[in-house]
Amino acid sequence: MNKTPKAIALISGGLDSLLAAKIIQEQGVTVEGINFFTGFCVEGHTHAIRKKDQNKSKRNNALWVAEQLNIPLHLVDIIEEYKDIVINPKHGYGANLNPCLDCKIFMVSKALEWIECSDYEFDFIVTGEVIGQRPMSQRKETMPVIAEQSGANDRLLRPLCAKNLPETLPERMGWVDRDQLFDFSGRNRKPQMALARQFGFDDYAQPAGGCCFLTDQNYATKLADLWQARGEKTYELDDIMLLKVGRHIRPKPHFKLIVAREEGENRFLQGYKKQFTSMQPVSHGGPLTLLDGVPTDDDLKLAAQITARYSQGRDADSVTVEVIMNGQSSELHVSPLPAQDVMSEWMI
C-alpha cells in the first residue's frame, strides 16, 4: 500500500496500553493516542486535594505515556454520555458499581465514532486488553462481544493477546505482522514487565491497573447511597467529584454531611458553598461541612454538633458554628457531639 497505516490507541496511562501502542508503533504504523475522561478516573483527582497525597506524583499517566511514545494524545470528555453506562449497564456491574464490559464496549465505540468523524483517516483501533486479565471485561468470551457491539469488529486489534484471537483487518491487510504480536493471557504480569524492559520502559503506572473509582468499594457504597437518597439513579459531575472528598455522614435519610478532613479538603469544598448549606466552626479551628438535603432546625443543630465534633473544640462545652443557608449567615452555639453518639451506621 502507498500510505503509512494509522492506528488510534486507547491510552489509559497504564502499562498495557503503553505496550500495545508501542508494539504497533514498532511495526511502522503511525499511532496516535486517545484518552476518555469519564469523571470516575482515579488519575490526579484526590492527589490534588489531600495533604497526605501531596508528595505523590501528580502526573497524568496518559499524557506521560504519550510523551514516552512521542505521539499526540487526544483527550475526550465523555462525562455526559458515560452516565448511561454507569446507570444502565446492559452487561451488569462487576464486584462494585463498575460496568467494565459496557465501559470497554463504549470506549471502543467512541474511538470508532471519533475516527469516523475526524479528518485523520485512521485505519484501525488498538487496545491493551489481555485475555483473562480482568474477571469481567477481559475474558476469552468477552473479546468478540466488545469487537462486535462496539461496531469496530475486525478493525480492533489487541497486540498483547492477538495470537489468541482471530486475525484482524490490519493483520490481513499486511499493515501489521501477526508474528510480531503476542499471546499473553491471564493475570500474570511478568510477560508485560519483561516486554517493558525490552522496550526500555522502567517507569510506568500501576501494573495491576485499577484506574476507575467505580471499582472501589468505599466509593461505590457512597454512590449507591446517593442514588438511594435521591430515589433515582442520576448524578452530575459535581456529585461524583464530591464522593471522593471528605467524611460522608448520613445521620438521617433526608440529609447528608460532607465533612472536610483537612485543609486541602476545606479549600476544595469552599468551591461548593454556594450550592449547599454549609457550616464551619468560628470559635475554634475546624472543618468546613456541606449539608446535602433540606434540613429542619433540629437537623441543623445536629449537623453543627457533628461539625463541632471534628473541630479543635471537640472537648469544649460549646462551639460556635457559622451556618450559611440560602445565602444567609447565622450562628449556632452547640455542644460537640460525643464520639459515642456518632453512630457507625451514619458513616457512609
Next chain:
Amino acid sequence: METQHSLDTRNLLCPLPVIRTQNLVKTLNPGETVEVVGTDPGIMNDIPAWCRINGHEVLESTTIENEYFVCLKVGD
C-alpha cells in the same frame, strides 16, 4: 504576563483543566497566547506535558498562594 486569552479552571481537577485547555486551543491560531488559572496543582505538570506532546510552548508558570497559572503560546 499579558495574554490574549484566559481560561479559568478553578475547582476543576485534572484532567479537566487540560481538556478545557485543549478545547480552547483548538479554536485559536498559531502564536496566540493563553493564561490558564486553576486550583489543582496537577496543572503545573499536566499542561506543560500536554504542550510538549502537541507542539505548544509554555511561556511561564507561577503559583500565587493556592492558585496556579500557566501561560502558553499556541504552536503551528
